[in-house]
Amino acid sequence: MARIGPLFAIACTLAPATTLAGAPSRIDPARIVALHNVERAHVGTAPLIWSDTLAASAAVWARTLARAGRIWHDPQNKVEGENIWMGTRNAYSLTEMLGHWAAEKEQLPDPARWLDNHAAVGHYTQMIWSTTTSVGCAMASDRSNDFLVCRYAPAGNVVGRPPY
Numbered sequence: 001m002a003r004i005g006p007l008f009a010i011a012c013t014l015a016p017a018t019t020l021a022g023a024p025s026r027i028d029p030a031r032i033v034a035l036h037n038v039e040r041a042h043v044g045t046a047p048l049i050w051s052d053t054l055a056a057s058a059a060v061w062a063r064t065l066a067r068a069g070r071i072w073h074d075p076q077n078k079v080e081g082e083n084i085w086m087g088t089r090n091a092y093s094l095t096e097m098l099g100h101w102a103a104e105k106e107q108l109p110d111p112a113r114w115l116d117n118h119a120a121v122g123h124y125t126q127m128i129w130s131t132t133t134s135v136g137c138a139m140a141s142d143r144s145n146d147f148l149v150c151r152y153a154p155a156g157n158v159v160g161r162p163p164y
Helices: 031-042 052-068 092-107 110-130
Strands: 007-009 081-088 134-141 145-153
Touching: 031 092, 031 110, 031 134, 052 081, 052 134, 052 145, 081 092, 081 110, 092 110
Parallel strands: none
Antiparallel strands: 007 081, 081 145, 134 145
């Protein structure tokens, strides 16, 4: 199977992964929290904890994206931070999915100026945002793609504030 490069947009949360056909979950809450917390430890921000509430919220949006077959941010979500990712179905591990967001740190030479390059670093800054305390994620799939949604509370990427 050829891998098509992932598409991703700003934000994040973890919940039980589902497919439209109801296949078993590929979401591992402990792994997701650990991957976030490795990045947070590098910049000295406190570890995140898993939130079933955020995961449930993420699951609703992940299913919406899978039904549509494309990604965009939830326009009704005004409270939670959100990272979204899309890539070829069953071609990427959680480590790779979250690794795409984490790799954005290479484009963040000055954390105080994160907003200057928000489109390129916003997933990463949400992952490590110092006032964020919890994460929940979910995955849904269509015939071709996986859709990962992570939601965060409190939301990061606050204009006028540095990530840490």
